[in-house]
Amino acid sequence: MLGALFGRRKPALSQAERFAMATQLQLTWWRFKRHKVAMVSLFIVALFYVIALGADFLATTDPHATDARTSYIAPQPIHFFEADGSFSPHVYGLKGVRDPRTFKLVYTVDPSRHVAIDFFAPGYSYTFLGIPTTTHLFALRNPERGDGIFILGTDQLGRDIWSRLMVATRVSLTIGLVGVSISLFLGVLLGGISALYGGIVDTLIQRTIEVIRSMPTIPLWLGLAAALPNDWSVTQVYFSITIIISLLAWTDLARVVRGKFLALREEEFVMAAELAGASTGRIIFRHMLPSFLSHIIAAVSLALPAMIISETSLSFLGLGLRPPAISWGILLQDAQSIQSLALAPWLLAAAVPVILVILAFNFLGDGLRDAADPYG
Amino acid sequence: MITFMVRRLLLGLFTVWLISMLAFAIIQLPPGDFVDSYIANLAAGGATVSADEANAMRKLYGMGQPIYVQYGKWIVRVIAGDLGESMEWRRPVAEVIGDRIWLTLLLSFAALLVTWSLALPIGIYSAVRQYSLADYVFTLVGFIGIAVPNFLLALIILYTAFRYLGMSVGGLFSAEYALAPWTWDKVKDLAWHLPLPALILALSGTAQLIRIMRANLLDELRKPYVVTARAKGLSEMRTVLKYPVRAALNPFASNIAYLFPYLVSGSIIISIVLGLPTVGPLLVRALIAQDVYLGGAIVLLLGVLTVIGTFISDLVLMWVDPRLRHQLD
Amino acid sequence: MVEPILSEPILSVRGLHTSFAAQEGTVRAVDGVSFNVFEGRTLGVVGESGCGKSVTARSILGIVERPGRVTGGEILLRPGDGGAPVDLLKLSPDAMRKVRGREIGLVFQEPMASFSQYYTIGNQIGEGIRLHLGLDAKAARERAIELLDMVGVPQPSRRVDEYPFQLSGGLRQRVMIAMALSCDPRVLIADEPTTALDVTTQAQILDLLRELQEKKGLAIILITHDMGVIAEMAHDVAVMYLGRAVETGPVRDIFRAPRHPYTRALLRSIPTVLAKPRSRLPTIEGSIPHPFNRPQGCAYHPRCVEIIDDQCRTEEPPEAGPETHRIRCFLHGGHKGAVA
Numbered sequence A: 001m002l003g004a005l006f007g008r009r010k011p012a013l014s015q016a017e018r019f020a021m022a023t024q025l026q027l028t029w030w031r032f033k034r035h036k037v038a039m040v041s042l043f044i045v046a047l048f049y050v051i052a053l054g055a056d057f058l059a060t061t062d063p064h065a066t067d068a069r070t071s072y073i074a075p076q077p078i079h080f081f082e083a084d085g086s087f088s089p090h091v092y093g094l095k096g097v098r099d100p101r102t103f104k105l106v107y108t109v110d111p112s113r114h115v116a117i118d119f120f121a122p123g124y125s126y127t128f129l130g131i132p133t134t135t136h137l138f139a140l141r142n143p144e145r146g147d148g149i150f151i152l153g154t155d156q157l158g159r160d161i162w163s164r165l166m167v168a169t170r171v172s173l174t175i176g177l178v179g180v181s182i183s184l185f186l187g188v189l190l191g192g193i194s195a196l197y198g199g200i201v202d203t204l205i206q207r208t209i210e211v212i213r214s215m216p217t218i219p220l221w222l223g224l225a226a227a228l229p230n231d232w233s234v235t236q237v238y239f240s241i242t243i244i245i246s247l248l249a250w251t252d253l254a255r256v257v258r259g260k261f262l263a264l265r266e267e268e269f270v271m272a273a274e275l276a277g278a279s280t281g282r283i284i285f286r287h288m289l290p291s292f293l294s295h296i297i298a299a300v301s302l303a304l305p306a307m308i309i310s311e312t313s314l315s316f317l318g319l320g321l322r323p324p325a326i327s328w329g330i331l332l333q334d335a336q337s338i339q340s341l342a343l344a345p346w347l348l349a350a351a352v353p354v355i356l357v358i359l360a361f362n363f364l365g366d367g368l369r370d371a372a373d374p375y376g
Numbered sequence B: 001m002i003t004f005m006v007r008r009l010l011l012g013l014f015t016v017w018l019i020s021m022l023a024f025a026i027i028q029l030p031p032g033d034f035v036d037s038y039i040a041n042l043a044a045g046g047a048t049v050s051a052d053e054a055n056a057m058r059k060l061y062g063m064g065q066p067i068y069v070q071y072g073k074w075i076v077r078v079i080a081g082d083l084g085e086s087m088e089w090r091r092p093v094a095e096v097i098g099d100r101i102w103l104t105l106l107l108s109f110a111a112l113l114v115t116w117s118l119a120l121p122i123g124i125y126s127a128v129r130q131y132s133l134a135d136y137v138f139t140l141v142g143f144i145g146i147a148v149p150n151f152l153l154a155l156i157i158l159y160t161a162f163r164y165l166g167m168s169v170g171g172l173f174s175a176e177y178a179l180a181p182w183t184w185d186k187v188k189d190l191a192w193h194l195p196l197p198a199l200i201l202a203l204s205g206t207a208q209l210i211r212i213m214r215a216n217l218l219d220e221l222r223k224p225y226v227v228t229a230r231a232k233g234l235s236e237m238r239t240v241l242k243y244p245v246r247a248a249l250n251p252f253a254s255n256i257a258y259l260f261p262y263l264v265s266g267s268i269i270i271s272i273v274l275g276l277p278t279v280g281p282l283l284v285r286a287l288i289a290q291d292v293y294l295g296g297a298i299v300l301l302l303g304v305l306t307v308i309g310t311f312i313s314d315l316v317l318m319w320v321d322p323r324l325r326h327q328l329d
Numbered sequence C: 001m002v003e004p005i006l007s008e009p010i011l012s013v014r015g016l017h018t019s020f021a022a023q024e025g026t027v028r029a030v031d032g033v034s035f036n037v038f039e040g041r042t043l044g045v046v047g048e049s050g051c052g053k054s055v056t057a058r059s060i061l062g063i064v065e066r067p068g069r070v071t072g073g074e075i076l077l078r079p080g081d082g083g084a085p086v087d088l089l090k091l092s093p094d095a096m097r098k099v100r101g102r103e104i105g106l107v108f109q110e111p112m113a114s115f116s117q118y119y120t121i122g123n124q125i126g127e128g129i130r131l132h133l134g135l136d137a138k139a140a141r142e143r144a145i146e147l148l149d150m151v152g153v154p155q156p157s158r159r160v161d162e163y164p165f166q167l168s169g170g171l172r173q174r175v176m177i178a179m180a181l182s183c184d185p186r187v188l189i190a191d192e193p194t195t196a197l198d199v200t201t202q203a204q205i206l207d208l209l210r211e212l213q214e215k216k217g218l219a220i221i222l223i224t225h226d227m228g229v230i231a232e233m234a235h236d237v238a239v240m241y242l243g244r245a246v247e248t249g250p251v252r253d254i255f256r257a258p259r260h261p262y263t264r265a266l267l268r269s270i271p272t273v274l275a276k277p278r279s280r281l282p283t284i285e286g287s288i289p290h291p292f293n294r295p296q297g298c299a300y301h302p303r304c305v306e307i308i309d310d311q312c313r314t315e316e317p318p319e320a321g322p323e324t325h326r327i328r329c330f331l332h333g334g335h336k337g338a339v340a
Ligand SMILES: Nc1ncnc2c1ncn2[C@@H]1O[C@H](COP(=O)(O)OP(=O)(O)OP(=O)(O)O)[C@@H](O)[C@H]1O
Pocket: C020, C022, C027, C029, C047, C048, C049, C050, C051, C052, C053, C054, C055, C056, C065, C066, C067, C068, C225, C291
């Protein structure tokens, strides 16, 4: 039966089946489209993934480059016009001033010096989909040392928050995707097995789920994450963290899958297929799976934000990803103390995408669920 | 009923066992053996340990023996109440943890109460007045509650209070009581400080439970027994409160059981942001500093207490559900 | 079967309309239903699934759920003291609540789902008693025990403290009847009270209903799919099709000489009236149209084997026939051409 579950052979679709499948997803999509908030959320989520893809292109400065002189520079707007009204995008330059009391050199904005901005201009080098390039959306034309486009200000080490935020978006959003994929795999596998076999296997899996659900997850994550060796590379830590998070997150998906499997097994069309002599594999993959695909999509879009919160929380506590990796959690780590927040409130900038994305995913998942199951 | 209880109890014991293994793994995982790092730690502080002493320690902790023997020795000592030494604090773990574990539970329990008392009425209202203005408002607030991770909420509140009210919120005690022994005044001071963190901690769970309650109640409102109750001539209010709400309470109550571990988890993070004297900050520091016995003990204690909490809510659930109560046959 | 003497009806439904406003359009679930219910007599309401039987019952009690609404007609209830009939649709919500359970009791098809599983049956029966008769908890419990005894529940003083899930299906339906009769209503609406039960239990429940009717002079509206049950129980029949009563009259007349083609098809579909009391209606040729696209003209015309001509397809047949036996079909009145 397991062999059947993983489809040793792919049965071809009959015309009628194809139509029945298309209509199920199609129907969901039609109902979904009526849900305005969910549509807007879909757009926002898509936008964020576009940002994730073009993170380096949107960044203006090397997100790892530190410069003591630009420490805690407040957000600098881009000015589009000169005083005479001519169009010439620019930012103000920086100048060093000696503090009259401490005689320390501090850098402040110098509104008299305009540094011009070019679009599609060269900046630090990076690779886009494997192609090395230096082109960015915008960059300074003739920067002096320390000049930069600080749309969201800088942190203590003088790194540009906007650029860091772009790269962090990529990390945080993909970690969610990878994590959900693992959870989804575990959830469908274990939930499906649970429903198909029933009996002792089902009991075992259900008890496991209960056990996991009755443990406080964060201390466990923290413990496991802390046990990762210090000398691991960023990538190793990244994958380990993803796996740790998804190991505890598959339970909800497994419950959804199991419930749907059980309910569907009783449905007429499945019985009809059974009577017509279709094989188990065919029934699962051609009849059952398509009819709850939309439920799975909905469950996934509700699981994603939970993943993102998990990563952000772990990294925020210093036990998730570690610098030099950049993620939303790591950016927010700088905002942990009220002292630095009081000095540089813009350090909280990363909170905005976190909230926005999680909100959008929740609305999206809700809309999808309603559309998939208008009467459930 | 007995079977149900026994099953729950066995499951709880199994969970505790699993957690103890994990806690032990946390103690064992870091490279090198604990005695080495302990000695290195002492040496860094200027003290020395003779080879004999080191060997005695190794023997005490069962090092060099198979891992299950080590686990056995550790668990026996833990059951006897000896949680080991904190490396960083150079004091017994139990002493370091002290009141913090109870404050953690107090905070989680307070958040649980807040969750209950907000989610229940709001959930009922939203379902009965589905698509009303208030329903939309609660739904929106609920979504925001779900979307803002509670550490971020704590951070934002902290900053706002500091920036616009000039207040430093946070902590569970005023400065003069923080280290003082327990007195009536200290309890009052705690009661004064508790609501804000409890509310912050409760928000996302409340938001989720409102949605669960609303959905359940909407389901129940469609059931035939509601029509029966109306057909008896009961008022709408009475009908709803006595029958469908009662039925919707059940899945709600079982969600509460799972809420407790969730709140304990959350309390760790917000404690760090708000500087609360719970085990949260201690745990994170212990883990970062690889103070393994302290970290392991906290994970173990939190796990065990959560399992007990869940078991208690299961018992409550069983007590309120006549179907479970009568499953004697 | 004893034929009680006809008098003024206790309950008279006149031109009842109830519709559900859905996103996709309005469903006219009940679309002009009229019938009379008399003291000590049973009115059987039959028709295929979805024809509006249950909605009619709920409309009478004023408990149609949203988005449904009674949009027209009259429901006249003759008060117990012999005064002028009252239109239930014009009553205030408070006054209407005093009718529910007090004047009109309701029994449902699904005895399991119709009880809450969280309260004892004594609690659920006693509730209406305390509300309408003003008894205290103890007296209500006593009365609940009496009622359970009356409907034939063994060991009533023990059963009263049990939960619905502890009873068998037949007992549950007895308890349901006890609950509906707890305040001595004069009208009992039984919406498919036996569908969920096995044959023997079904017969027992029907016997119980008949017995209670004779003892208390109850007027019963018995909703069913089952022509066998009608033959056994009812004095009068209302045959419903797509929200309308297409034929109403005494059961003898209708069984001896059904007039409406739909009634004839229904009766043809049972081999012998009493041999198979539990048989469901075998499908009549063609399928029931979706409520959204109710056919033009006579709603039954797509399936009618006796269809006359285009008038059936374009015009709605009016109610015709003698005062006690009304029919909506051009075969029996209102046709422009000559009908044999
Ligand atoms: N809550 C509702 N919302 C929308 N439409 C409804 C609702 N309840 C009933 N209807 C509509 O009213 C029509 C009549 O339903 P009703 O329940 O009265 O049928 P019935 O004759 O009792 O059928 P059955 O024999 O299956 O019980 C149905 O076609 C249905 O479309």
